[in-house]
Amino acid sequence: MIKRNLSVFDFFVLASILTIFVFLALTGYVLIYHSAEAIKISGISLFNVKWDQYRGIYGLAIPLLGSLVLTMVSLFFVAIFSIPLAILTNEYVRGRFRRVMETFADVSAGLPTVIYAFIGVAFLSNYLRKFVESPLHNFLGFIPLFSCTPFSGANLFTASIVLSIAMTPFTILLIREAYSMIPKIYIDAAYSLGLFKEEVIFLKLSMIKKAIISSLLFSASRVLTETTIVSLVAGGQFLVSSCLLSPVITIPALIVNNFGYSNIYYGIDEALYFSALILFLISMTLNILGFILYSRWKKSLVV
Amino acid sequence: MKNIYIYGVLLIVLVIAFGGYIYYNSSQTTPSHPTNTGTQTTTSALNTKTSAATTTSTNTTTTTTTFTATVPVLNGAGSSLAAPLVQQWASQFKVKTGITVNYQSVGSGKGQSMFFDRTVDFGATDPPLTQSQYGNYSGNIAQIPIVTAAVAVTYNLPEIPKNVNLNLTGCVLAKIYSGLIKKWNDPEIKSLNPQVANILPDKDIIVVYRSDASGTTNIYTLFLNKSCPDVWTSDLVGLNMRGNITQLPTATAQKGSEGVTAFISSTPYSIGYVEVQYAKSANLGIAALRNPAGSFVIPTNNSVVSAINAVVDRLPSSPYADWSYVPTLIIYVNGEKAYPLVTFTFELFWKNYNDTAKQNSVKAWVNYILTEGQQNLLDGYFPLPSTLTNNLLKNLGWN
Numbered sequence: 064m065i066k067r068n069l070s071v072f073d074f075f076v077l078a079s080i081l082t083i084f085v086f087l088a089l090t091g092y093v094l095i096y097h098s099a100e101a102i103k104i105s106g107i108s109l110f111n112v113k114w115d116q117y118r119g120i121y122g123l124a125i126p127l128l129g130s131l132v133l134t135m136v137s138l139f140f141v142a143i144f145s146i147p148l149a150i151l152t153n154e155y156v157r158g159r160f161r162r163v164m165e166t167f168a169d170v171s172a173g174l175p176t177v178i179y180a181f182i183g184v185a186f187l188s189n190y191l192r193k194f195v196e197s198p199l200h201n202f203l204g205f206i207p208l209f210s211c212t213p214f215s216g217a218n219l220f221t222a223s224i225v226l227s228i229a230m231t232p233f234t235i236l237l238i239r240e241a242y243s244m245i246p247k248i249y250i251d252a253a254y255s256l257g258l259f260k261e262e263v264i265f266l267k268l269s270m271i272k273k274a275i276i277s278s279l280l281f282s283a284s285r286v287l288t289e290t291t292i293v294s295l296v297a298g299g300q301f302l303v304s305s306c307l308l309s310p311v312i313t314i315p316a317l318i319v320n321n322f323g324y325s326n327i328y329y330g331i332d333e334a335l336y337f338s339a340l341i342l343f344l345i346s347m348t349l350n351i352l353g354f355i356l357y358s359r360w361k362k363s364l365v366v
Numbered sequence: 367m368k369n370i371y372i373y374g375v376l377l378i379v380l381v382i383a384f385g386g387y388i389y390y391n392s393s394q395t396t397p398s399h400p401t402n403t404g405t406q407t408t409t410s411a412l413n414t415k416t417s418a419a420t421t422t423s424t425n426t427t428t429t430t431t432t433f434t435a436t437v438p439v440l441n442g443a444g445s446s447l448a449a450p451l452v453q454q455w456a457s458q459f460k461v462k463t464g465i466t467v468n469y470q471s472v473g474s475g476k477g478q479s480m481f482f483d484r485t486v487d488f489g490a491t492d493p494p495l496t497q498s499q500y501g502n503y504s505g506n507i508a509q510i511p512i513v514t515a516a517v518a519v520t521y522n523l524p525e526i527p528k529n530v531n532l533n534l535t536g537c538v539l540a541k542i543y544s545g546l547i548k549k550w551n552d553p554e555i556k557s558l559n560p561q562v563a564n565i566l567p568d569k570d571i572i573v574v575y576r577s578d579a580s581g582t583t584n585i586y587t588l589f590l591n592k593s594c595p596d597v598w599t600s601d602l603v604g605l606n607m608r609g610n611i612t613q614l615p616t617a618t619a620q621k622g623s624e625g626v627t628a629f630i631s632s633t634p635y636s637i638g639y640v641e642v643q644y645a646k647s648a649n650l651g652i653a654a655l656r657n658p659a660g661s662f663v664i665p666t667n668n669s670v671v672s673a674i675n676a677v678v679d680r681l682p683s684s685p686y687a688d689w690s691y692v693p694t695l696i697i698y699v700n701g702e703k704a705y706p707l708v709t710f711t712f713e714l715f716w717k718n719y720n721d722t723a724k725q726n727s728v729k730a731w732v733n734y735i736l737t738e739g740q741q742n743l744l745d746g747y748f749p750l751p752s753t754l755t756n757n758l759l760k761n762l763g764w765n
Contacts, residue, residue: 117601117608184625189632214616215572215633299577299619301612309615320577320621326479327579327605 097336121334140227172232183225188216211306241274273360280353444477444490475579492581494689511710536593574638577619643746669705683757
C-alpha cells in the first residue's frame with residue numbers, strides 16, 4: 064500500500080464530501096422529524112383528493128399525481144430533444160460550430176430555471192397555445208390526451224415543454240460525457256468491418272444505452288423537484304385529467320405557495336413537510352437508480 | 367500547481383478589495399456620524415428625540431440626526447400591495463435618519479407569520495388581525511394603517527379600446543369566478559356594456575387568481591361576498607381562493623401580484639385582480655365597478671377618497687383597538703362616487719421591543735409613515751385622512 068500525506072486539495076475534497084453527506088442527512092432528519100407530526104393531524108392524507116386549508120383538509124393525491132405525470136411527460140420531451148442534439152454535436156458538427164454548440168449547451172445547463180420560467184410565462188405559453196396546443200386539440204381532439212380545450216397557455220403541456228427545454232442542456236452534457244467514454248478501439252473496429260457512419264452511430268448508441276437512461280433518471284429527479292417553472296406555467300389547478308392541455312398542480316408548486324402559514328391554517332406546514340419528504344424519497348430513489356446504472360455501465364466498458 | 371495557488375490568492379484579494387470598496391462607498395452615503403455630542407456609548411444606538419423631531423418637523427431639517435457607530439436596522443415583511451411604497455419610504459427614511467428598513471414582499475399571510483414568529487420587526491398586512499388574533503394579542507400589538515389602496519379588476523381584451531373601461535358588477539364577477547359566466551359576450555356582460563356590446567368577443571374567459579395566501583384575495587373575495595352574497599357565500603371569503611375556482615379548467619393560479627399581472631399581460635381574454643399600481647404600470651384594462659349607489663366607478667383619487675370619507679367617523683382611533691371590522695366597513699361602501707374595492711394596508715408592531723434602539727427606530731419609522739410618508743406616495747396609493755393619522759399618533763403611547 065502506498066502511503067502519502069494529505070495535501071490541502073485532498074483536505075478540501077474530503078471536507079466537501081463530508082459536508083454534502085451531513086447536509087443530506089440533516090435534510091432527511093428535518094423532513095422526517097416534521098413529517099412525524101403530520102401523522103397526528105387527521106386531515107393530512109396521501110390518498111385524499113381534497114385540499115381545503117380552511118377546514119384543515121390536506122389531500123396530497125392530486126399534487127403528487129401532477130408531479131409524477133408532469134415528470135413523465137417532460138422526460139419524454141427531454142429524450143426527444145437531447146438524444147438527437149447530442150448525436151448532432153458529437154457526430155455531424157465539426158470545428159468552430161461544434162465548439163459554439165457545446166459552449167451554448169454548457170452555459171444553458173447552468174442558467175437558473177427562473178429564466179426559463181419567465182420565457183415560458185412571458186411568451187412561450189401564449190405561442191404554444193396558439194400554434195401547437197390549439198391545433199393539436201382541433202385536429203387530434205378525439206385522442207383523450209388532447210381532448211380538452213387549452214383555455215390558457217398555463218397547463219401541463221406548456222410546463223413540460225418549458226421544463227424539457229430547461230433540462231435538455233444538462234442531459235446533453237451527461238450523454239456527451241458517456242459518448243466520450245466509448246473506447247476508440249471499438250469505433251475503429253466497427254469502421255474496419257465496413258460499417259457505415261449511421262450504423263456506427265447506432266452501435267455507439269446501443270453501447271451507451273444505459274448511460275442515456277441514467278442521464279434521463281437524473282433529469283427526472285431535477286424535473287420532479289423543479290419549482291419556479293411549474294409555479295408559473297403549470298396553471299396550479301387541483302385537477303385530475305387525462306388531457307395534457309389542462310392545468311395541473313405539483314408538490315413543489317404547492318409548497319412554494321403555501322409554506323409558512325401555520326399560524327393561519329392549522330397543520331399546513333406539517334402537510335407540506337410530509338409532501339416534501341415524499342418528493343425527497345422519490346428524487347433520491349431516481350438518483351440512486353441512475354447512479355447504479357451509470358456505475359454498471361462504466362464497469363462494462365472493458366477494453 | 368503553484369500557479370493555481372497564486373491565482374486563488376489573487377482572486378481572494380480581489381474579492382476582499384471589491385467588498386471593501388462597496389462597503390466604503392455605502393458607508394459614505396449614511397448621514398450617521400456624530401457631530402456635536404462626543405458622548406458615544408455602546409448601548410444607545412440612536413438619539414430618539416432628535417430623530418423624532420426630524421421626522422415630524424419641516425422638510426428643511428435634514429441629516430442632523432446624531433447616531434453612534436451602530437446603524438440600526440428594521441426588518442419587515444408582508445403585503446405585496448404595500449411593497450413598492452414601503453421600499454420607496456425605506457430609501458427616503460434611510461437618507462433622512464440613517465436607519466435601514468429592509469422589506470420583503472412576501473404577501474400578507476406570510477408577513478403575519480414572520481411577525482408573530484419574530485423573524486421580522488414589523489409585519490405588513492392588508493387585512494387587519496382577525497377578532498380571535500386580536501383577542502390573543504390584545505394590547506400588545508399596534509395595528510397601524512399606513513396607506514389607503516385600491517384593488518383593480520383588470521383584463522386583457524384586445525377588442526376593447528384602451529379608453530373604454532368595461533362595466534362590471536360584483537355579481538357578474540362572482541359568477542365569472544364561480545364558472546357560471548364563461549364567455550366574454552355573455553348577455554349579462556353585454557347588458558352592462560351597451561357601448562361595446564357588439565365587439566365583446568365570443569371567447570372563453572380565462573380567470574386568474576392568486577395562488578399564495580394574499581390580502582388582495584381577502585379584499586376581493588370580501589367584495590364579491592358583500593356585493594353578491596347569493597353567489598359568493600361568506601365561507602368563500604379569505605386569504606386563499608377556495609371552492610369551484612380551484613378546479614376550473616379555465617382558471618389559473620399565479621403567485622404574487624407580479625405573477626398575476628405578467629400572466630394577464632401575456633394572455634388575451636384573461637381577467638384578474640391586482641393592486642391599481644400593478645394594473646396601471648402594465649397598461650392593462652381596468653374595470654369600472656358598480657357601487658351600492660348604482661354608479662360605475664374606476665379607481666381614482668376622488669373615488670378612493672370618497673370611499674374613505676364615507677367611513678372615517680366609524681374608524682377606531684387607537685392602534686391598539688380591534689380593527690377586524692374595518693374591511694367589512696370600507697369595502698363596497700355606500701357613496702355616490704365611492705370606489706367599492708378600497709382597503710387600508712396595515713403595519714403590525716409590538717408595543718414593546720426588548721432592544722431600546724429597536725424601539726426608537728420603530729417609533730421614528732411610524733412617525734415618518736404617518737407624517738411625511740403620507741405626502742410621499744406613489745401613483746396608485748392614497749393618503750390616510752389627517753384626522754385618522756393624528757388620532758393614531760396621539761394614541762400610540764410611545765414616549
